[in-house]
Amino acid sequence: MMLKSNLENLLDWSKSHGAYFENVEFAFDKDRGVYGILKHEVNLDEPLIIVPEALFITPEMATKVFGLDEPVEALSLLLLAKLKFDRKETLINGYSLSKMFEPYIAFLPNSCSEIGLPLFWTDREQELLKGTDAYPRLEQKRKELHKEWSSLMSLLDEHNKLDLVTKETTQGKGIVSWKSFEAYAWAHSIYCTRAFPNFLREQSERNLNIGFLCPIVDLLNHKNGEKVTWTCADNSFVFRASPKCIRRGEEVYNNYGDKSNTELLLNYGFVLDDNESETTALTLKVEEKVIEAGINFGLKLPLGASANGISFNISLATPLPNELLRFMGFLHQLKSEKNQYTLRMHLEGISKLRDILVSRIATFKTWKAEEHANTNKKVMELVKRYRSSQKSLFQRACQSCDSTEKSLIQKYKPLTLQRALKSDSEFEKCLTLIFGTNKVNEIEKKGLSDQVLLLFIVRCKNRELSRDSPLRFIRETYENVSTTIEITREDVVEYSDLYHSLFPYLSQKIPEVFAAGDYSAKSMIIAGTVVDRIVFKRNVNGELYLLQKIILD
Ligand SMILES: C[S@@+](CC[C@H](N)C(=O)[O-])C[C@H]1O[C@@H](n2cnc3c(N)ncnc32)[C@H](O)[C@@H]1O
Numbered sequence: 001m002m003l004k005s006n007l008e009n010l011l012d013w014s015k016s017h018g019a020y021f022e023n024v025e026f027a028f029d030k031d032r033g034v035y036g037i038l039k040h041e042v043n044l045d046e047p048l049i050i051v052p053e054a055l056f057i058t059p060e061m062a063t064k065v066f067g068l069d070e071p072v073e074a075l076s077l078l079l080l081a082k083l084k085f086d087r088k089e090t091l092i093n094g095y096s097l098s099k100m101f102e103p104y105i106a107f108l109p110n111s112c113s114e115i116g117l118p119l120f121w122t123d124r125e126q127e128l129l130k131g132t133d134a135y136p137r138l139e140q141k142r143k144e145l146h147k148e149w150s151s152l153m154s155l156l157d158e159h160n161k162l163d164l165v166t167k168e169t170t171q172g173k174g175i176v177s178w179k180s181f182e183a184y185a186w187a188h189s190i191y192c193t194r195a196f197p198n199f200l201r202e203q204s205e206r207n208l209n210i211g212f213l214c215p216i217v218d219l220l221n222h223k224n225g226e227k228v229t230w231t232c233a234d235n236s237f238v239f240r241a242s243p244k245c246i247r248r249g250e251e252v253y254n255n256y257g258d259k260s261n262t263e264l265l266l267n268y269g270f271v272l273d274d275n276e277s278e279t280t281a282l283t284l285k286v287e288e289k290v291i292e293a294g295i296n297f298g299l300k301l302p303l304g305a306s307a308n309g310i311s312f313n314i315s316l317a318t319p320l321p322n323e324l325l326r327f328m329g330f331l332h333q334l335k336s337e338k339n340q341y342t343l344r345m346h347l348e349g350i351s352k353l354r355d356i357l358v359s360r361i362a363t364f365k366t367w368k369a370e371e372h373a374n375t376n377k378k379v380m381e382l383v384k385r386y387r388s389s390q391k392s393l394f395q396r397a398c399q400s401c402d403s404t405e406k407s408l409i410q411k412y413k414p415l416t417l418q419r420a421l422k423s424d425s426e427f428e429k430c431l432t433l434i435f436g437t438n439k440v441n442e443i444e445k446k447g448l449s450d451q452v453l454l455l456f457i458v459r460c461k462n463r464e465l466s467r468d469s470p471l472r473f474i475r476e477t478y479e480n481v482s483t484t485i486e487i488t489r490e491d492v493v494e495y496s497d498l499y500h501s502l503f504p505y506l507s508q509k510i511p512e513v514f515a516a517g518d519y520s521a522k523s524m525i526i527a528g529t530v531v532d533r534i535v536f537k538r539n540v541n542g543e544l545y546l547l548q549k550i551i552l553d
Pocket residue numbers: 032033034035115193194218219220221222223267268269270271
């Protein structure tokens with residue numbers, strides 16, 4: 001728990017070393033931690049905070065303390081762990097870093113649990129994140145952190161730097177050795193939540209993971225979209241905020257970079273409601289050969305696509321990425337659509353994608369906070385807000401499926417089955433005689449759409465159609481299928497029951513329609529393939545469409 005006196009000591013210490021923050025006041029609140037408030041309005045471009053470099057904890061210090069020739073990534077974390085947990089002084093050429101940074105180290109949160117990164121939550125708390133993007137990243141992060149600490153220890157051991165012969169864990173009850181993983185984990189949490197990228201002060205720095213600590217500026221909380229500038233000039237860090245965004249008495253925010261809630265949660269331990277930078281991943285699994293075929297087809301797949309999963313990024317700005325839509329369409333390509341991307345594939349892909357999104361949303365909806373009683377209140381609140389922001393993105397993507405589908409239907413105006421039936425009144429009448437209704441929605445409700453579609457398609461083939469009939473494409477598709485189809489025994493078995501449930505009964509009962517032309521079992525099997533090629537069912541309203549082949553680019 002942060003003590004008020006620790007904050008005061010930190011501020012006095014920084015001022016005595018030349019830090020400037022005349023127009024910012026720092027306050028503490030148990031829910032928000034420390035935060036800055038604007039004391040006086042400032043002019044445009046006037047720095048709000050200036051921190052001289054003497055107050056930075058830098059990677060070069062770590063290289064010197066550990067007597068290495070070259071900088072090593074993450075060595076700064078070990079230096080921080082040493083400053084915090086080593087009771088012996090940490091010196092560079094006799095100069096005591098421990099004494100210099102004592103007020104800063106004393107101010108920092110004392111434990112990983114105080115900092116609150118999910119990586120250091122209990123197993124039960126972490127399990128609350130199951131089903132979100134954050135959960136699989138925790139396991140990966142835990143392994144990486146352990147490996148990083150282990151290799152750092154081995155490296156120092158190899159160079160005979162310090163007495164690192166044994167990897168210590170804890171030194172007796174309550175005392176943490178600075179060489180332990182616990183100490184390293186604490187330093188990791190501090191760097192994760194407070195460090196600035198080292199390239200700000202070292203232009204030659206290529207490694208984006210190397211950071212430095214800059215007291216005082218690190219007391220500011222984050223807001224996405226806040227206009228701030230960070231400059232390293234004249235041996236100081238200069239922080240400016242846009243005076244247009246803040247007024248006297250308001251909070252002075254930093255901007256850690258516009259980040260998604262997954263990044264904020266994992267790296268800073270908080271989330272933002274209505275985060276405009278929110279993203280999530282939809283991971284789909286297909287066999288390697290499908291990925292290869294997709295690439296040959298010209299699909300652009302996200303980096304890292306493999307049989308282990310293809311992760312498509314869904315964001316508020318782009319809830320339905322084009323590559324995801326095309327991939328879904330490709331998965332529903334028929335042999336007759338080889339090397340083509342058709343309207344049917346596109347609509348079918350959107351519809352199947354919607355099913356996947358609906359089931360993802362359902363898993364979020366069935367998760368109940370009440371089933372996880374006795375959980376730390378703060379953690380539970382955070383998990384609820386995070387899960388809700390992930391769910392909203394899937395909902396947004398689902399709404400986008402509906403609006404994309406709607407605009408495609410409006411654009412291409414495909415023939416509905418209802419309209420198609422209307423154009424053949426004789427057949428329409430037969431439906432009432434056979435099934436008791438000629439309304440498509442009732443036919444659909446009774447589970448009779450397959451029979452009606454098959455009969456109608458065969459009817460289109462057997463009947464006279466004018467040259468400009470909107471049904472001509474149905475007959476043409478039938479003729480096309482009949483010249484290429486290879487009927488197998490399985491096809492005959494599959495259609496047998498259905499065929500015998502209709503014939504010869506129909507040809508005897510309504511011979512003027514069902515005895516005129518070819519209503520053989522073979523014609524039904526052909527019509528079955530025609531259904532695959534032209535029929536699309538819109539899930540939102542159950543409407544059935546008969547689609548002409550339209551090739552999209
Ligand atoms: C660099 S520190 C900022 C100062 C911090 N409030 C403190 O008490 O020292 C970053 C931490 O502040 C908290 N924080 C920053 N911005 C926040 C926000 N918008 N909402 C909630 N917590 C925030 C998080 O705990 C984060 O890990």
